[in-house]
Amino acid sequence: MKKNIYFRLTATFFLLLIISGCQTAFLTGASKALLIDKEERSFNNYVEDTIILAQLKNLYFSNNEKIFFQISIDVLEGRVLLTGSVEQIDERIEATKLAWAIEGVNQVINEIQISNDEGILDYADDLIMKTKINAKLLIDKDILNLNYSVEVVNGIVYLIGISQNQAELDAVINICESTFGVKDIISYVRLKDNLN
DSSP states (O other), rough: HHHHHHHHHHHHHHHHHHHHHHHHHHHHHHHHHHHHHSSSSOOOHHHHHHHHHHHHHHHHHHHHHHHHHHHHEEEETEEEEEEESSOOOOHHHHHHHHTTTTTTTEEEEEEEEEOOOOOOHHHHHHHHHHHHHHHHHHHTTOOGGGGGGEEEEETTTEEEEEEESSSHHHHHHHHHHHHOOOOOEEEEEEEEGGOO
């Protein structure tokens, strides 16, 4: 009798564990689907961009670990934005060549800076600025923040994404300009109405 109760309790426990795991997987999948639905990219474009990003990171890691650790990559509709800082012009050129080697890439925007004096404090300042900008974009109900990627290098903000309209883009740029420490803003954001 005790074995039967033990077996039932164990079976019930594992059944609840499996069910809760399925619910978590379902909810996680549903929330990702909801997030993708809010993006201006189609699901196919989202998947293709994710594949390009993974392949390029793998290429950087395989060919030059320095590039892998010092370069940030954003991919949107086959457009690759490279930001960061390297010590040698050859590394900048190599990063661009490797990006063009990936199938599906239709534009490479190279904003990699040449610098050998970037310290941990500069990196920390850039990270703080990026975090502040992303937080402001997130809480602004008039901005679809999922459609923007933000990178900050040496106080320069790089934006790539798809804006609903000029007013939204102006609001995003205003948020960047009002963030302490920002020296310049370079935008590669396209307007939704101008997409091919």
